[in-house]
Amino acid sequence: MAWQLRAQLANAAQNKKDAGLIEVIRTLEEENKGLEEKIVALRQKLEETQKSQASFETTLSGLQKQLDELKILAGLTPLTGPGIIITLDDNKAGAEAAKTSSPATYNPENYIIHDKNLLYLVNALKAAGAEGIAINDQRLVTSSDIRCVGTVILVNSTRLAPPYEIKAIGDPEKLERAILNSEEFIYLKSREFPVKLVKSPQIILPAYKGGFPSQHTKPST
Amino acid sequence: MPRLKAWTQACLTIVLLILGILLALQFRTQRLLASSLEAQKTGDLVAMWKNSNAKRSQLIQEINELEGQLQSLTSAWGESDKAQTALEKEILRLKTALGLIPVKGPGITVTFTGESPLLDTDLIDLINELWVSGAEAIAINDHRVTPATFIVDKEEGPSIYHTVNGQKLLYPIVIKAIGDPDTLEKGLTFTGGILDNLNTLYNIRPDIKKHQEIKIPAAPLVNLKYGRPSKESF
Numbered sequence: 001m002a003w004q005l006r007a008q009l010a011n012a013a014q015n016k017k018d019a020g021l022i023e024v025i026r027t028l029e030e031e032n033k034g035l036e037e038k039i040v041a042l043r044q045k046l047e048e049t050q051k052s053q054a055s056f057e058t059t060l061s062g063l064q065k066q067l068d069e070l071k072i073l074a075g076l077t078p079l080t081g082p083g084i085i086i087t088l089d090d091n092k093a094g095a096e097a098a099k100t101s102s103p104a105t106y107n108p109e110n111y112i113i114h115d116k117n118l119l120y121l122v123n124a125l126k127a128a129g130a131e132g133i134a135i136n137d138q139r140l141v142t143s144s145d146i147r148c149v150g151t152v153i154l155v156n157s158t159r160l161a162p163p164y165e166i167k168a169i170g171d172p173e174k175l176e177r178a179i180l181n182s183e184e185f186i187y188l189k190s191r192e193f194p195v196k197l198v199k200s201p202q203i204i205l206p207a208y209k210g211g212f213p214s215q216h217t218k219p220s221t
Numbered sequence: 222m223p224r225l226k227a228w229t230q231a232c233l234t235i236v237l238l239i240l241g242i243l244l245a246l247q248f249r250t251q252r253l254l255a256s257s258l259e260a261q262k263t264g265d266l267v268a269m270w271k272n273s274n275a276k277r278s279q280l281i282q283e284i285n286e287l288e289g290q291l292q293s294l295t296s297a298w299g300e301s302d303k304a305q306t307a308l309e310k311e312i313l314r315l316k317t318a319l320g321l322i323p324v325k326g327p328g329i330t331v332t333f334t335g336e337s338p339l340l341d342t343d344l345i346d347l348i349n350e351l352w353v354s355g356a357e358a359i360a361i362n363d364h365r366v367t368p369a370t371f372i373v374d375k376e377e378g379p380s381i382y383h384t385v386n387g388q389k390l391l392y393p394i395v396i397k398a399i400g401d402p403d404t405l406e407k408g409l410t411f412t413g414g415i416l417d418n419l420n421t422l423y424n425i426r427p428d429i430k431k432h433q434e435i436k437i438p439a440a441p442l443v444n445l446k447y448g449r450p451s452k453e454s455f
Contacts, residue, residue, distance in 0.1 A: 083447070216401060
């Protein structure tokens, strides 16, 4: 047996001239082992990254969904639904008549629609549960202001011209009742302003195009 | 005699055992030698070297591939990260605009005491005037003003009281507005302005104070029942 071992070793020794080659192979094999380990680690890292990215994308799409809903509520999308349309115009006929019949007491202020008429009608619409309101092409948001400069009415700081069309989405019956009973509407009717109210199964409000200034506002906890 | 026999048997067992161990050892050595590089022929060694070399380039290619994937994932991650920040910022902005989160900031308070013969329209005008003057958030006695807020007077026997969103408003009525305090104050107090008129016509003199920081509470979210987003653009 010992002899056999010796023979084998002798045989191996014959390959001594291949020692350089063997050394190269050993180094290569060693290197390959290292590379394989690196691949295993990389695959693991890749899988982890993919997994957390997938859950991150779920978070992201959740946020996107939330934003989309908020945009609807904030008036940043056109809104459609049942509602009413109120049309108000200056009392031109009344103005003409007054001008000719009693020019001394004629006051043009009494024959035009004022910012307050719109403001109080809008408040009445909100009290009746209006979910969205627009005056002419201006969608109303929280910070919308209605005012006049001279005889021009500004809504969202945009000039509007008569006739004024107030569109409101909500329960048409409830909105109609509220407006017909509002002091403002009754007043305008009594002064013979050409005012009109129609219910509609489907009206469309434009999207708000202005900004939401918040330089001074911070969330508070 | 039986004793001798037992002794022989024991010896034989030991010898056979040793022989067995030796054989096993030999076999192992043989195998080790056969698989060791030193036992290989030069031609085989060259083949092995080529093989290992080919494997090495394959592995390196795979590593490059994986590293590329990881990198593009990571950079996409950076993009998503930016997307998340942008989304959260916009959500916060809209929630603020809708009055869904409590806010704080500089601003003014306008306080009316019980002696003021105020009307609902005065309050509506005042809120409107604050928006005109650049208010960013408003509350009336801790009712945050939202797109749905309404102010209505109700009668209770001989007396009248104000309601905000259908809820009774108790005096003192404090209106808080966040924004530039000076601009807000001037917007209310200029000659011929809303407070000037209330003062001269009805002798209503609210107390106006500027503040470094006021806090305004949130309003609950109201979901739409009738309206839905429209695809139609205007």
